[in-house]
Amino acid sequence: MNPNGSGSIFDEFLNANSIFLNKEVLRHSYTPDYLPHRxxxxxxxxxxxxxxxxxxxxxxxxxxxxxxxxxxxxxxxxxxxxxxxxxxxxxxxxxxxxxxxxxxxxxxxxxxxxxxxxxxxxxxxxxxxxxxxxxxxxxxxxxxxxxxxxxxxxxxxxxxxxxxxxxxxxxxxxxxxxxxxxxxxxxxxxxxxxxxxxxxxxxxxxxxxPPYDAQQLRDILEERAKLGFRDGVLEDGVIPLCAAFAAQEHGDARRALDLLRIAGELAEREGAEKVTERHVRLAQEKIEIDRIVEVIKTLPMHSKVLLYSVVFLESSNVRGATSGEVYRVYKEICREIGIEPLTPRRITDLISELDMLGIINATIVNKGRYGRTKEITLSVPLESTKSVLLSDYRLSNLKDFTQKLSVQSHF
Ligand SMILES: Nc1ncnc2c1ncn2[C@@H]1O[C@H](COP(=O)(O)OP(=O)(O)OP(=O)(O)O)[C@@H](O)[C@H]1O
Ligand SMILES: [Mg+2]
Missing domain, CATH: 3.40.50.300 (P-loop containing nucleotide triphosphate hydrolases)
Structure with a gap:
C-alpha cells in the first residue's frame, strides 16, 4: 500500500496495460509453435x-x-x-x-x-x-x-x-x-x-x-496478434499496413512483428485504447530513424563531415546543392575543426557511398556548357541527422559554426 493514498505507485502503469495481452510473444526471442506458410x-x-x-x-x-x-x-x-x-x-x-x-x-x-x-x-x-x-x-x-x-x-x-x-x-x-x-x-x-x-x-x-509476400505476412501477424494483443484493440487496417511495409522490406517477418509491437507500445504510451494505422506509421518512422542513426554513428570521420555539409546547406534552404557547393562547405568545416580535407575525387567516392547507404540522393544533372554535375539532397530527416552528427565529440563545436556560416549571404 502506498502511504500517500490507495494502491501502489505502479498501479497507474499496470492498469495502463490494456493493449497487450502478452508482449513477450511479439519479441524476437519467442519461437511460435505454429509457423504459417512454412x-x-x-x-x-x-x-x-x-x-x-x-x-x-x-x-x-x-x-x-x-x-x-x-x-x-x-x-x-x-x-x-x-x-x-x-x-x-x-x-x-x-x-x-x-x-x-x-x-x-x-x-x-x-x-x-x-x-x-x-x-x-x-x-x-x-x-x-x-x-x-x-x-x-x-x-x-x-x-x-x-x-x-x-x-x-x-x-x-x-x-x-x-x-x-x-x-x-x-x-x-x-x-x-x-x-x-x-x-x-x-x-x-x-x-x-x-x-x-x-x-x-x-x-x-x-x-x-523465399521471402514472404504481404498476404503471408498478414497471416503470420494475425496468428501472433491473437496471443499478443487483447481482443479488439487492433483497428482493421493495422495488420495489413504492417504487412505492406514489411513486404516492401523484402518480406521480412521480423520487421513486420517489430512494427506491430512498436505500434502497440506507442499506442500504450499515449494511453490510447486502440492501435491505429497512425501508430503503425509512427512505428515505421521510428524503426527507420533508429536504423539511420546506427548507420550515421558508425560512418568514418570524413563521411560525417561531408554529410554535415549537406545538412548545413539544407538547413540554409539550399536543397539540391551541386557537388562543387558541397565540397566548398566541406572544406570550410574541415578548416573549422582542424582536419585536412580529402581531395574532390575522394569526396566524389564518399558521396556515392552515402548515396548507396540511402542517406543522400545524388542525381547527375546536365548543366549545359558547364558539363555534368551531381545534385545532392538529403534522404533522411534533417533534424535527427544533425543531432546524431553533432553528438560526435569531434563535430560538437560545429553548433556555433552553423550560425557563423549561415549569416554569410552566398548560402
Ligand atoms: N512463418 C512464420 N510464422 C510465424 N512467425 C514467423 C514465421 N516466420 C518468421 N517468423 C517470426 O519472424 C521473426 C524472424 O524469423 P527468423 O528469426 O526465423 O528469421 P531468419 O530467417 O532466421 O532471419 P535472419 O536471417 O535475420 O536470422 C521471428 O520472430 C519469427 O518467430
Ligand atoms: Mg536467423
Whole structure:
C-alpha cells in the first residue's frame, strides 16, 4: 500500500496495460509453435532428418534465405519436434543449437558442444585438438544421433572452415554416436569460401526460404496478434499496413512483428485504447530513424563531415546543392575543426557511398556548357541527422559554426 493514498505507485502503469495481452510473444526471442506458410520447408527438413528416428545419420542440410524469412524459427521448431518424437520412441536424438554470430571460432564451437554434453572445457586455453577429442569422447559414449544447428554459419566461416571440415568428417571417427549438421545463412555466397570437400558435404541437401509476400505476412501477424494483443484493440487496417511495409522490406517477418509491437507500445504510451494505422506509421518512422542513426554513428570521420555539409546547406534552404557547393562547405568545416580535407575525387567516392547507404540522393544533372554535375539532397530527416552528427565529440563545436556560416549571404 502506498502511504500517500490507495494502491501502489505502479498501479497507474499496470492498469495502463490494456493493449497487450502478452508482449513477450511479439519479441524476437519467442519461437511460435505454429509457423504459417512454412509447411513445405518444415516437411522437407523433417523428411531429411527422419532417419535420425531410426538411429541413422541424416544428410547434412544448408538452409538459405533472406533475413526474417523464418529460417531460425523453423529450424528450432523442427529440432524440438525431433527431440520430442525421439524421446517418445526411445531413440535418443539431441539437437544442439549454436549461434555462430556469438560462438564464432572453432574453439568456441567445440567448447560449447562439449559443455552441452556435460564436459567441462574452459572457454579458452586448451589446445583445440584436446577440445575436439573431449567433445568426441563425450558424444561417443552413447548411441545417439546428434544434430548440430550452426545458425549464421557464414560468421564462422569468416575465421576459417577448419571446424566445419572436422565436424563434417567426424562420423568416420565415431563408433556409437552419429552427427549431422544444419547450417543456416542469409548470405547466399558464403560457400564460395569453403574448401570444396566441406562445401559438398555440408550442402548434401539445400533448402531455400523465399521471402514472404504481404498476404503471408498478414497471416503470420494475425496468428501472433491473437496471443499478443487483447481482443479488439487492433483497428482493421493495422495488420495489413504492417504487412505492406514489411513486404516492401523484402518480406521480412521480423520487421513486420517489430512494427506491430512498436505500434502497440506507442499506442500504450499515449494511453490510447486502440492501435491505429497512425501508430503503425509512427512505428515505421521510428524503426527507420533508429536504423539511420546506427548507420550515421558508425560512418568514418570524413563521411560525417561531408554529410554535415549537406545538412548545413539544407538547413540554409539550399536543397539540391551541386557537388562543387558541397565540397566548398566541406572544406570550410574541415578548416573549422582542424582536419585536412580529402581531395574532390575522394569526396566524389564518399558521396556515392552515402548515396548507396540511402542517406543522400545524388542525381547527375546536365548543366549545359558547364558539363555534368551531381545534385545532392538529403534522404533522411534533417533534424535527427544533425543531432546524431553533432553528438560526435569531434563535430560538437560545429553548433556555433552553423550560425557563423549561415549569416554569410552566398548560402
Ligand atoms: N512463418 C512464420 N510464422 C510465424 N512467425 C514467423 C514465421 N516466420 C518468421 N517468423 C517470426 O519472424 C521473426 C524472424 O524469423 P527468423 O528469426 O526465423 O528469421 P531468419 O530467417 O532466421 O532471419 P535472419 O536471417 O535475420 O536470422 C521471428 O520472430 C519469427 O518467430
Ligand atoms: Mg536467423
Amino acid at each position: 509447411d513445405e520447408q518444415i516437411r522437407s527438413i523433417a523428411a531429411i532428418l527422419s532417419p535420425a528416428l531410426r538411429g541413422e545419420t541424416p544428410s547434412n542440410i544448408l538452409i538459405y534465405g533472406k533475413t526474417g524469412t523464418g529460417k531460425t524459427a523453423v529450424a528450432r521448431y523442427v529440432g524440438k519436434e525431433l527431440e520430442n518424437v525421439g524421446r517418445n520412441r526411445n531413440v535418443p536424438c539431441h539437437v544442439v543449437y549454436l549461434n555462430c554470430e556469438i560462438i564464432d571460432t572453432q574453439y568456441r564451437v567445440l567448447a560449447n558442444l562439449s559443455k552441452y554434453f556435460n564436459r567441462e572445457v574452459p572457454m579458452t586455453g586448451w589446445p583445440t585438438d584436446q577440445v575436439y577429442q573431449e567433445f568426441k569422447n563425450a558424444i561417443d559414449r552413447h548411441r545417439a544421433v546428434i544434430i548440430i544447428i550452426l545458425d549464421e554459419i557464414d560468421k564462422l566461416v569468416k575465421k576459417g572452415d577448419e571446424v566445419l571440415y572436422n565436424l563434417s568428417r567426424i562420423n568416420s571417427e565415431l563408433d556409437n554416436a552419429k552427427v549431422s549438421l544444419i547450417g543456416i545463412s542469409n548470405d547466399l555466397k558464403f560457400t564460395e569460401y569453403l574448401d570444396p570437400r566441406v562445401r559438398s558435404s555440408l550442402g548434401e541437401e539445400e533448402i531455400v526460404f
